[in-house]
Amino acid sequence: MKRTEFIQKSFQGLLGLALLEAVSTNVFGAEKLTVQQIIDTILKNYAGEPIKNTNDTIKAGSADMVVTGIVTTMFPTVEVIRKAHDIGANFLIVHEPTYYNGSDNKTLVANNTQVQLKEELLQKLNMTIWRFHDYAHAMRPDFVSYGVVRSVGWTPYYENSPILNIPETSLKSLIQLFKKGLKINHIRYIGNTDKPCKKVALLPGAWGGSRQMSTLVNQKPDVIIVGEAVEWETVEFIRDCQSLGHESALIILGHSVSEEPGMVYFAEWLGKKIPDLKVTHIPSNDPFKWD
Template identity: 45%
Template sequence: MPRENNTSINRRTFLTQITAAGSAIVLASPLTAMVAGFIPVQEKITVGQIMDAFIKEVPGGPFSNTVDTLKSGNRDVVVTGIVTTMFPTVEVIKKAIALKANFIIAHEPAFYNHADETDWLQKDDVYRYKAELLQQHNIVVWRNHDYVHSIRPDGVRKGLSEQLGWEQFEEGNHLIYHLAPAMTLKALIADLKKKLNIEAVRYIGDPAQSCKRVLLMPGAAGGRRQIQNMIDTQPDVLVCGEIAEWETAEYVRDARAAGKKLSLVVLGHVVSEEPGSEFMAKWLAAKFPAVKATHIPSGSSLRFL
């Protein structure tokens, strides 16, 4: 979803507060804003207002069948601050509490399965700790997955392409990017690691292969969709979030054995879609500048040894 700048601070090392330029509004007191007759006015924005405003911009929204529901709290809660993130982890929740933010907009599930079903977790200590932490601090969690992918352009893809600095390379189908100039696979991997702050990636291919036509598929699209897109678009390389090793990786291996110059780079699910949460923070700053929105990277749960 690079937005490189001249500062020496790695923006993923620290929390990135996103606010609209010149839009800082102090609401510490009901007397801050006054109208004729000295009637105090204080803007109060609810969770539901923010949700509805975003959904209104999504073609076909609201959806009748979606995982984008509230995982804790309710839509009538007045928002004190917002945190955007990939996963609403316990660490992210604690950082939200420290920021006095009571609304977390997450891209992925809170409770370890796609639909956030919790019946099977009721007696589990880990689930109960997290659920009680949210309840104790009156924090609302909204999953924004289907909607942010369905807004046009796709918010996750837009955020990732901006971070990579690939906007000018995008083909009309929003899947293929024509790099100019072409890069070797080794150079492409180095560039991806630098711009996305990745420690390591998994790959298939010849490091010296020239890569110009890149199929970019963040997240977990699934093996059949990844393979079909490779068949349809004939890229030099597929750059994706995650794979089923017994599907996509095996297709690429066989394709190379059959003589195709096809490579694969697996970034990791979280890092490939986290720019979508930064996209969301920017959207909030533009639409609701009176409420502080902070992007907190949840980071990957996995490490390389």
Template identity: 40%
Template sequence: MKPKQNRRDFLLKSSTLLGIGIFLNPLDLFSAPKKVEYMVGDIMDLFISKVPNAPFSPTVDTLKAGSRDQVVTGIVTTMFATITVIRKAIELKANFIIVHEPTFYNHQDETAWLASDPVYQFKADLLKENGIAVWRNHDYVHSLPIDGVQAGVVDELGWNEYYNQNAVLNLPETTLGNLIDHIKSKLGVPALRYVGDLNQKASKILLLPGAIGGRRQIEIMMQEKPDVLICGESPEWETPEYVRNANEMGESLGLIVIGHSASEEGGSEFMKSWIEENVKGIPVYHIPSSNSLEII
């Protein structure tokens, strides 16, 4: 006769199948899952773990305010931690802001030279008094197997079907003028700077968001020979002069300068999507910081 299974045998078998300890209260099997808590450092480390050859040293991707050990109540992604963005984060009860660019007006976020400045002090105090952590994610997001900023901008522009995970996109043939209209519409920019003939053919596009430097922009153009370079910004005496000279000698080459913020804001949208996929249970918001410069 088959022995009758007692309660202890049932619990042992169930705990083995479910991967739980034998001392678990059976009622716990039917209770709601416990809320998972993440600390700032947990989220930073999780993202960095996805980047080849990371962590980097040196890097600008450090905490600019707050602590790795604080529990995250909500996350805001943005380009710049402006005072407006910080205040919105406070309203949303989000205590972790992930930015792409500096918080304190220089690439390294050095603050000793600002110690007695009222603008710096106001911003630093606002972050401290509200317990907000700010992490710059610049080097790491650009170093993913697919550059997260570039991928985010391509998505904003609606060019995903032409994107092969590099800076070159082969679009259906259009004109430089039509490209400018498309970018203004998709990125919500009221005006763009450009070099070239608005009627020139445009199909092979070199997309370099942000400001990688004029020499690097020119070197990649020399290698790829695009119809148009789209970038965030470049010193006027570098890439714009090169493109102007190319046109003066009879070449057909276009340049579109979007502006730094608008050219990389898609990267902060990418970060929001990444967090939603990889960090469950924490509210996440993308708040565009917009451009500091107005157009009249």
């Protein structure tokens, strides 16, 4: 083969390869990724056995959908869904349920028009939702807990355990630390604000009364910090503890705001894994107003 012919054929081959690669890229030169490919990218960083009966499934949309942008959040509220659409994102990765119960059972309440309206909105906006809850907590470090300790400057004391031993401080100072670090306007608490706190049980989200109370009984922390608590369970347990001499204090942050830093951290982490797609965190915020 003549040298000029060889060069020509080589150039044609390279051009064909470039065109082939272009098929799998969008107009901005970034690789097109489907919802399932992104989910697979996330879960390949989990080292354990697959979680049986996981809640981490697609709640709306399609695994085959090509993703234009990703939004992370705590709760996929109607407001968050609309904001995600407004910025050109069509894939929501959420930590909590879409349809108001743990298993996202859309028929839990018969004739629930609220569920129907939300489904119609998601279909209209061509939005896919995937829940990232069980695996978020199972990974090392736990995305949520790490995001929270990072927000309050406690990473040196965090060992992927709900129990942290921090430099001694007062309950009042802890309350102010979490208000500032997690941007919370109001915090409920039980205990003497001058109480010294060193051993902390950090349980963001909704661990349930039995797990919260077993932590109090077995670990005897100076303070337990939770996302939410059933008032006739953990709250009354703490109140009686105060009267009977075991003075563990209680801080209630609010469910959404207590785990939001974890989804902020996750958005940053995911953005590094898939740099060709924009990953944005939109907070679902505290649903309550205070008078």
